[in-house]
Amino acid sequence: MAVMDTASSRELDVETEKVPRIGLRHLQALLLFIGLVVNTILQFNVGVAVVAMTKATSTNVDTPHFNWTEQEKSYILSSFYWGSALTQFPGGYLCKRFGAKLVLFLGSIGSAMLSAGTPHGVYAAGWQAFCVIRFLQGLCQGVTLPCIHQHLANWAPEVERTRLGAFAYTGFDCGNVLAMYAAGVIASSSLGWPGISYCSAGLGLAWSLLWLLLGANRVNEASCISTAEKRYITGDLQRCAKQERKMPIPWRGIFTSAPVYALLCARCADTWGLATMQAELPAYLSGVLELKMESNALFSALPFLLMWGMCYVYLIVADTILKHKWLSLTALRKVYNSIALWSPALIMLILGFVGRDQKPLALVLCTLSVGVSSAATIGSELNTIDLSPIHAGILAGIMSTFTNLVALMTPLVVGVLVQDPTQRSQWQVVFTIAAFFLFSGNVVYLIWGTAETQPWNNWGREQSHLPEEEPFENAKLEIAGDGATFNGVCKST
Numbered sequence: 001m002a003v004m005d006t007a008s009s010r011e012l013d014v015e016t017e018k019v020p021r022i023g024l025r026h027l028q029a030l031l032l033f034i035g036l037v038v039n040t041i042l043q044f045n046v047g048v049a050v051v052a053m054t055k056a057t058s059t060n061v062d063t064p065h066f067n068w069t070e071q072e073k074s075y076i077l078s079s080f081y082w083g084s085a086l087t088q089f090p091g092g093y094l095c096k097r098f099g100a101k102l103v104l105f106l107g108s109i110g111s112a113m114l115s116a117g118t119p120h121g122v123y124a125a126g127w128q129a130f131c132v133i134r135f136l137q138g139l140c141q142g143v144t145l146p147c148i149h150q151h152l153a154n155w156a157p158e159v160e161r162t163r164l165g166a167f168a169y170t171g172f173d174c175g176n177v178l179a180m181y182a183a184g185v186i187a188s189s190s191l192g193w194p195g196i197s198y199c200s201a202g203l204g205l206a207w208s209l210l211w212l213l214l215g216a217n218r219v220n221e222a223s224c225i226s227t228a229e230k231r232y233i234t235g236d237l238q239r240c241a242k243q244e245r246k247m248p249i250p251w252r253g254i255f256t257s258a259p260v261y262a263l264l265c266a267r268c269a270d271t272w273g274l275a276t277m278q279a280e281l282p283a284y285l286s287g288v289l290e291l292k293m294e295s296n297a298l299f300s301a302l303p304f305l306l307m308w309g310m311c312y313v314y315l316i317v318a319d320t321i322l323k324h325k326w327l328s329l330t331a332l333r334k335v336y337n338s339i340a341l342w343s344p345a346l347i348m349l350i351l352g353f354v355g356r357d358q359k360p361l362a363l364v365l366c367t368l369s370v371g372v373s374s375a376a377t378i379g380s381e382l383n384t385i386d387l388s389p390i391h392a393g394i395l396a397g398i399m400s401t402f403t404n405l406v407a408l409m410t411p412l413v414v415g416v417l418v419q420d421p422t423q424r425s426q427w428q429v430v431f432t433i434a435a436f437f438l439f440s441g442n443v444v445y446l447i448w449g450t451a452e453t454q455p456w457n458n459w460g461r462e463q464s465h466l467p468e469e470e471p472f473e474n475a476k477l478e479i480a481g482d483g484a485t486f487n488g489v490c491k492s493t
Contacts, residue, residue: 018228024216025233028155029164031215032148033171035108038207039144040175042111042137042200043080045183048300049196050076051282052187053122063192064123072127073283074415079131081408083138085401091143092150092397093249099217100147100154100393105208107147110140112204119194138404145400150393153385154218157233161385162322162329162378166315169377173308180282181301249394253456259387260395262448264402266337266380269441270373271403273344275410276434277303277370280418285366287421289359299363306371314375329386329451337379337445344369345438352428386451390458 050073053066068076087107095103114137121129148168156164186195216222219230254260282300285291291299314336321327327335347369354362384395413433418426 018226019232020226020229023229024219024222024225025155025157025160025164025229027214028151028216029168031211032151032168033174034207035104035211036144036148036168036171037175037178038200038203039108039111039141040172041179041182042115042204043141044176044179045196045200046077046080046134047280047282048180048183048187049193051286052184052193052196055286063194065193066122066126068127070419070421071415074411076127076130076134077411078408079134080138080141081404083135083140084142085138085404085408087139087142088146088400088404089397091400092146092394094143095147095150095393096391100151101211101215101217103143104147104151105212105215107140107143108204108211109208111137112201112208114140115197115204116201118197142400142404146393146397149384149396151217152382153389153392155233156385158389162318162382163315165382165385166311166318166377169381170308170311170315170374172377173304173311173374176304177301177308180304181298184282184298184300249391250456250459253454253459254388254391254395254398257387257454257456258448259450259452259454260398262445262450263380263383263387264399265441266341266376266383266445266449267399267403268406269341269437270337270376270380271406272410272437272441273341273348273434274370274373275407276414276430277366280411280414280430281366281370283418283421284427288356288424288427289362290356290422299366302363303367303370306367307374310371311374311377314378318378330449333379333383333386333451334446334449335379336375337449338442340373340376340379341438341442343372345435347372348431348435348438352424352431355424380445380449383449383451387454388457389453 050068054068054073055065091103091107114133118130118133121133152161152165152168182199183196186199187193189195191198219225219233222230281303285299318332318336321332322329347365351362351365351369354365384399385392388395414430417429420426
C-alpha cells in the first residue's frame with residue numbers, strides 16, 4: 001500500500017509540473033470578476049441616480065427631475081434589498097442544484113433588462129415604480145453571491161483559494177468605482193440620469209452573453225482543459241459531483257456552529273458600515289460638503305478606487321504571509337478583518353466631528369474609511385469556503401440573506417435620522433451607529449471565528465453511506481513553495 005501511495009504521489013507530482021500557470025481556473029475567476037463589476041454597477045448606481053433625479057444636474061434641459069422627500073429616497077435605496085434578501089437563501093440551493101452558470105446568467109440578464117426599463121417606469125408612476133423595479137432587481141441579483149462562492153469552490157484549488165477568490169471579489173470594488181464615478185459623469189452629460197440605467201443595462205447584457213459562452217459549472221464541463229489542470233483542481237471530479245449531489249445539507253450542524261454565527265456577525269457589521277457609505281456618501285457630500293454633481297461623482301468614487309487598489313496590496317501581502325507560514329489562515333483572516341472593521345469604525349467617529357470648513361480632511365477620511373475596508377474580502381468574505389467547501393454556496397446564501405436585511409435597514413435608519421442632509425450633527429449620529437456595529441462585530445469574530453473546515457462539512461457523506469475513495473484518491477500532494485496540501489479527489493475547493 002505504501003508503495004502504491006508513493007507511486008501515485010510521484011505520478012501526481014509529474015502532472016502538477018504540467019499544470020498551466022494561467023489556465024481555465026483563471027478564466028473562470030476573471031469571468032466572476034467582470035460579473036461582479038457589472039452586477040455591482042447595476043446595484044449601486046442608484047445612490048448617484050437618486051441625487052441626479054432630484055436635482056437638475058444634466059446639460060439636457062429636457063431631462064425631468066423630481067421633488068422626492070428624504071423618506072421616499074430612503075425607500076428607493078432600500079427596496080433593492082427587500083428583493084435580494086428573499087433570493088439569497090434559495091440562491092445557494094439553486095446554484096448547487098442547477099449550477100452557477102444558469103442561475104447567475106438568469107439573474108444578471110433579468111436585472112439588466114429591468115435597468116433598461118427603469119426610466120419608463122419612473123416616468124409612468126414616479127418613485128413607487130422605482131421601488132418596484134429595484135425590488136425586482138434585488139430578486140434577480142440575490143443569487144449572485146451564492147453562485148460566486150459555489151463557483152469558486154468548484155474551480156479554485158485549496159492552495160489558490162485566497163488568491164483566486166480575492167481577485168474575483170475585487171470586481172466588487174471596481175464596480176463601486178464605476179457605479180459612483182461613471183454614473184455621476186453620465187448624469188451630468190446630455191444623457192442625464194436615464195443614461196445611467198441604459199448604460200448599466202448594456203453592460204449587463206454584454207456580460208451575460210460572455211458568461212453563457214465561456215462559463216462552465218465544473219471542470220468536467222469545460223471543453224478545453226488539460227488533464228493536468230483538471231486533476232490539480234479536483235481529481236476524480238465525476239465521482240465527487242455524484243457524491244455531493246447525494247449529500248443532504250447539514251442544517252443542524254450549520255445552525256449550531258459557533259464559527260458560522262461569528263462569521264455572520266462579522267459580515268453584518270461590515271455590511272452596515274459599507275452600506276452606509278455606498279448608499280449615503282453622495283448625499284453626505286452634496287448636503288454637508290455642498291459638492292456639485294461633477295465633483296460629487298469624483299469624490300464619491302475615490303474611496304472605492306482606493307478600496308479596489310488596496311485589494312491587490314492585501315492580496316500580495318496575504319499570499320506572502322501564507323507562503324512563508326508566518327501566520328495560520330485563521331490568524332490571517334482575523335488580522336485582516338480587524339483592519340477592515342476597526343479602522344473604518346475609528347475613522348467614522350472622527351468624521352462626525354469634521355465641519356464644512358474642513359472639506360479636505362472630510363474627503364480624506366471618507367476615502368480612508370472605505371479604502372481600508374477591502375481587507376474584509378480576505379478577512380471574512382471567503383471564510384464560507386473555509387468552513388465548508390462542499391456547502392459554500394449554501395453558507396453564502398445564509399450570510400447574504402442576513403447582510404441584505406442589514407443593507408435594507410441602513411438607508412431606512414438614515415432616512416429617519418437625517419431629516420436635513422445639510423446638518424452635520426445628524427450625520428454624526430449615523431456614523432457613530434456604524435462605528436458601534438463595526439467594532440462589536442469584529443470582537444465576536446475574534447473570539448469564535450476560524451478558518452478550519454467544520455466537521456459537519458462531511459456529514460452528508462457519512463449519512464448517505466457513500467463508498468470510501470480508492471487509495472489513489474486519498475493520496476496527498478505537497479505543492480512546493482505554497483506550504484499547503486492538496487487532496488487529490490472529492491474535495492470541492
